Amino acid sequence: MALRIAFGQYYAADSPIHRLDARTKVIGALALMLLTFFVRTPAQLALALAFAAALTATSRVSAARLLEAARPLLVMVVLLSLFNLLLVRGGETLVSLGPVTITSAGAWAAVLYSLRVAIAICAGLLLLLATTPTELTDAFEAILSPLARLGLPAHELAMVFSLMLRFIPTLADELSAILDAQRSRGASLSQGSPARRLRSLVPVIVALLASALHHANGLSRTLDARCFAAGAPRTHWHPLRLGREDAVAALVLVAFATGLIALGQVTQLPVAP
């Protein structure tokens, strides 16, 4: 099919990152995403980028595959940097063309915010690419299990998340088939007034919903046939087990966090805010 989404698809490889306990990876990725908010100076940015690059290299995920998976999100990064470039004012004026004014603070903000988001995306994608959905489901279940006592259905939430990842490509294929069918029947999905375009989306959405319901029926039959019962005890083929590697990973992450925050104290911003 024409529309292929590489988002959230496991990349089989044998690397130290792949071998880590899924819980370590989930918490590590979340920590890394949070840490990007502390990045303010060029030195910090360089350190964070170097760390992300080192992580990618360690995971043995090919850069091409990472980029392919990131493609749908990169549009967002580009838009974000454009907004910053044009809207943030401060420092000296670099370019002034009619209504467009680019200042040094705007340029720095464009670089900083887009790279921060890029690092966060890299962390998230490495987690998804180097962890099987089953491991992810188990990890989320384990992490959320303290909340289960408060009535939060941890395993079910994790299962729904994993099924969502599984069905994204299937529904994307269906969507592209529906668009093909309607275009070949003369539908004008990219022409006319906004109101008309919006109207022409209705048949697409109805058909996609019908198809999603159809899949949902099949899927619930599968879950029944394979004896999945919400809340019932089950075993794990690869039980989660924290090992020496996880301890090493935790230490590396703590060292990175400390270094990053310390670096923020001693280095300067390139432009006065």
Place this chain on the structure above:
Amino acid sequence: MPAAAEKSVASLSHVTLRYERGALALDDVSLDVRAGEHVCVLGANGSGKSTLALVLAGLLAPDAGDVTLLGEQVLAGGHVDFAAYGRARRGLGLVFQNPDDQIVTTVVEDDVAFGPENLCVEPAQIERRVRRELDRVAMGAFAKADPTRLSGGQKQRVAIAGALAMEPRLLVLDEPGALLDVRGRRAIMRVMGRLRAAGTTIVHVTHFMEEALAADRVIVLSEGKVALSGTPEQVFSHAEKIAALGLEEPFCARLASRLQALGVGVDWTVDDDALTRRLASLLAAAPAAPAPAPVPSPAEPSPATPGDEPAILADDVSFAYGSADHAHALDHVSLSVAPGASVAIVGQTGSGKSTLARIACALETPDAGRMVVGGIDTATRRNRRLLHGRIGYVMQHPERQLFAETVLKDVAFGPTNLGLSAEEVARRSRRALAIVGLADKADASPFELSGGQQRLCAIAGVLAMRPRTLVLDEPTAGLDPRGRTQLARILADVHARGVTVAVVTHSMDDAALAQQVIVLDRSHVMADGTPASVFAEKSAASLADAGLGLPTALSWALALRDAGAPDLGAPLTLDALATAIASRLALAAPAAPGAPAAPGEPVGPREVR
């Protein structure tokens, strides 16, 4: 009790099940499945086969009757015992049609492990089962693969491995091959052969009569009732009843009947080998005759008048999808289709057939080369929009794209987009519905139609645009024999009105009935010509290499020759084969050799007996 429980795996007694809308899905059904048995369930669409499969898999409780599954009485006099159902279900496996809905994770081996994990099997034991079952379905090399990138047949084998890893005492397969190509279906049949040898109890629901021949027992359902039951031979001997139930006998049985009608002294049989041996000895003993009378090809290509604009002209077309894993979908493809022709496009999954169809329908533009449809080049956006009104595209499973409140509104979508007047839209839509035989359903919701009717409704939506060229991508996939015959009639009707009909198909028997056959193999055109030129003995090896076979009739002719019979020419249809045999035996009626194979039958992409 223990002895009885061991013998009978599933037992249904006077079971009745009513759908929500009140229609009876199962009507007083009684049957027993014994341990180690391979039972095949046949029936037209809507006969209750799938409902029966769900009941046997413990996923649907009937409204009345008694059901015992794996020794657990789950239903007694219409009273459901949920605890017993829960226990029984642990030993019941189900695989159904759509492989996409049966895979719950994005790694093959994890998916196989999902069932055993739910059954609380020990990790070491799960490991053993996953490896064993992946090997059994020949998917061991794909253990780490992403199922969404596998072919339908491979996914279905993963689904079977997932069911087998739960070590079910009864495996229910509900049309596992319905959505697969020939190679995919053959692989499933091989797996089933292995399971049968291992003593697994199997209930197999299918639309393919040939598959039923492998069963110990065949049950034919009709309107929720057991219409016929017995060995394959017993069941298929009721030729008239089988036809009346919307089914079709296997090729061998039809050939034997046809030969008997022509006066050849053969016994009716469903045993391929027996019939081959008998015919070979008859033919070898026949007096040496001159070269066989030329077998009339059922469809000679109509000589295109020079100067006619080709309906479809591909000139050195190449195309690749964006992502890295589809290297080339089409690689320097050139072909031409005469206006008003009927064309079959064959090739296994991934050969580029569907891409060719999409490019011909102006949904995609070639990366290199030109695609000209009815004299209009698809290169510009304006031309593509123009073509969307002139070339009709019926994609795979078009019924999944229905959306409107009524059948009539759904069909009217295309003509309305063409900017026609309301009266003209209504006229065309009603006419299209009449062609597909759904005139009386105009005001029904498309979602209330049966699967086969939904397919016809979607096709009507394309016909209502009055396309000059109609491209259909596997239009018969998942239909029962009656639905396939009906669709063949509709297409023959449309073709007789001068519409160019191009059908992407997995069936070599269907392809043999077209005027032109285009064979695609790994993004290239491997062969292009009349059925007689494409399906010849000398091309058998290259077709096999492309994952394809020969039309059944031709395979039979070659098998007969290998068994010592003289050359029968190259018959491509059952009738041509029967006529060739009869004329060899000098038994044919004088008019037979020159007469068309199926008098009165319009040229269509499907053999109609």
